[in-house]
Amino acid sequence: MKKRFAALSRISWFSIKSSLRLRVLLASSILLLVSLILVMLSVMASFESAQFGAIRKELAADANVLLTAAHIENGELIMPDKLPDEKFNQVESPVLGIVYDVSGSPIWRSRSTLDEVIHYVPDNDGEITEFDLSSDPAGKYFFYDIDVSLDGVPLIFVTLTPATEYFDVLNSFRRSLMIWLLFTGLGMLLMVWLCMQWSLHPIRQLTCNLREIEAGSSDSLKGEFPRELSKLTAALNQLLNNERSQRERYRDAMADLAHSLKTPLAVLQTVQQSEYLQQQSGESSLPDKDSIVEEQVQRMNQIISYQLQRAVTRQKGLVKNHINVQQLIERITRTLSKVYQHKDVQLDTRVERGCVFAGEEQDLMEIMGNLLENAYKLCLQHVRVSVATSEDQVDKGYLELIIEDDGPGVPVDRRKDILKRGVRADSRTQGQGIGLAIAMEIIDSYEGLLTIEDSELGGALFRIKLYS
Known part of the structure; x- marks a missing residue:
């Protein structure tokens, strides 16, 4: 008992x-x-x-x-x-x-x-x-x-x-x-x-929404919640969106990787079959076999690096790091100045004091690295970087980054196209046309904006707004 x-x-x-x-x-x-x-x-x-x-x-x-x-x-x-x-x-x-x-x-x-x-x-x-x-x-x-x-x-x-x-x-x-x-x-x-x-009705509503998400009948928390729960529901929706975007990105990246590797693998397979047939017939090996193999291997390495980089692109998380923008820009521009030292690029940096980026350092590194490299690559001699904080009409704060150059610029009819994967603004320069696409994906993950305008320097002006 x-x-x-x-x-x-x-x-x-x-x-x-x-x-x-x-x-x-x-x-x-x-x-x-x-x-x-x-x-x-x-x-x-x-x-x-x-x-x-x-x-x-x-x-x-x-x-x-x-x-x-x-x-x-x-x-x-x-x-x-x-x-x-x-x-x-x-x-x-x-x-x-x-x-x-x-x-x-x-x-x-x-x-x-x-x-x-x-x-x-x-x-x-x-x-x-x-x-x-x-x-x-x-x-x-x-x-x-x-x-x-x-x-x-x-x-x-x-x-x-x-x-x-x-x-x-x-x-x-x-x-x-x-x-x-x-x-x-x-x-x-x-x-x-x-x-x-x-x-406790809002908590029961939250529980019902979570059950609907588990059952697959909904993809986010919907409804109006009290002020005490609004941050929690917003964070949960953000986590759900990040998880869904991450899953879709992995799926798309793996599909793209498999599709992209078909061509170089087919070329290598053809070379191998030709080499086998020539050995059977007693003929000499292909004279340019090594260069073909090396070229395809390099191409496969580029494809794999890109797809892996795209697959691990991080979304905006709950924990926000505060990155010093000026120090990060100085690190990037020092490296680019060494790479393009033959052009003697004149850099004009205008960073508002105390500007910080609320997010992952690698994300900002990818955005600024790709855009600054394009500016260094396409400029004639001048590159200007401006960073400041501001607020929009609804008093929502954001970090504004502007990158300008005195290069050929981007025609108005091509400004949307160059943000697509595989499209390059200048076909005469080397590259795969994926840098801006990667930057755009990261900017989208922070619910930011990227616009292309004409610069006072005579070239292109890339304006990025990243909301905190």
């Missing part, structure tokens, strides 16, 4: 730990229970204090009635047969009146005490008035006594009332209070549950 109870306890605790709804409900229930207990204790204390005050006030007024009616003749207490207050004249009245001498012996009792057995003995402690709850063998009484001296005779006037009615009222009030607080607690718990259901 103990093992079964322990197992059930572990299951229940695990259910609470694994459910946010149960956690909130349990925490709210505990808080509500503690609050109701404190409310009950406070109300009961206030009620008891009010009852004590009312009884004290009533007994004090009754004692004043006795004191007013009393007088001394020949050193003895004289009380009228009938007191002004009828409560003392009725046998079954709950208000009792007794007068004691200084030794504590009763010398007068009201008519209402005739059927009562009272063992109360006043405490002559020097206090003029005293009020308290006295435990009597016959029951509990509230008493109020006044120590006075009438015409030199010390007397103690005491009024009493049974505490039975007080405790009956107190118990009845406590039961009513507990019942009302119980219903109030259940009602508040119901309201907490309803509020919790309403508050």
Whole structure:
């Protein structure tokens, strides 16, 4: 039995730990229970204090009635047969009146005490008035006594009332209070549950969206979410988009790689077959076989390098690195200056102070490396690089990079075409026409823009906007 109870306890605790709804409900229930207990204790204390005050006030007024009616003749207490207050004249009245001498012996009792057995003995402690709850063998009484001296005779006037009615009222009030607080607690718990259901609706909506994505019926988180969840949903959508784009990019890259390798492999296969046939016929080997093989191997190496580079192009991630743009441009231009030192390129760099790129360093390296290499390759003598930060019409900040040269420029009708894979702006220069395509893919992954314009230097101007 103990093992079964322990197992059930572990299951229940695990259910609470694994459910946010149960956690909130349990925490709210505990808080509500503690609050109701404190409310009950406070109300009961206030009620008891009010009852004590009312009884004290009533007994004090009754004692004043006795004191007013009393007088001394020949050193003895004289009380009228009938007191002004009828409560003392009725046998079954709950208000009792007794007068004691200084030794504590009763010398007068009201008519209402005739059927009562009272063992109360006043405490002559020097206090003029005293009020308290006295435990009597016959029951509990509230008493109020006044120590006075009438015409030199010390007397103690005491009024009493049974505490039975007080405790009956107190118990009845406590039961009513507990019942009302119980219903109030259940009602508040119901309201907490309803509020919790309403508050957790966005999380249930998020869960449903995730299940739809798992089932393949949706490709992103859709709907309006509270401000506290908007960043989470945006990050999840970004991760989903990145994962989907990465998967598509790998698939496309592998398909392109397989298709691109068909031609050089076919050439090598043809050379091998020709070599085999010539050996069988006793003829000499192909004189240019080595150059053909070397050429095809180099081509295959270029194709593989490009496809691998394209396949691992990273998307904008959740963790943003802050790359110093000026230092990166200096590294690239130092290398290019050595490669194109025969052209004596004059570089004009205008980088706004403190410009940083929020992303992967290799991504910015690919973008600036490809565009700067094209500028160095096609320029006559001048290359200008400008970097600044700005904001668009909706106050969205972005990093603007401008690369200009004094080369032949790009005709307007070819500006869209050269961004496509395999298309080159100048067919007279060496290259495969994939540099701008790679840069464009990276820029798209950052939701950026690339535009081609005419430069003041006379050549092309490439303007890149990368949003942070």
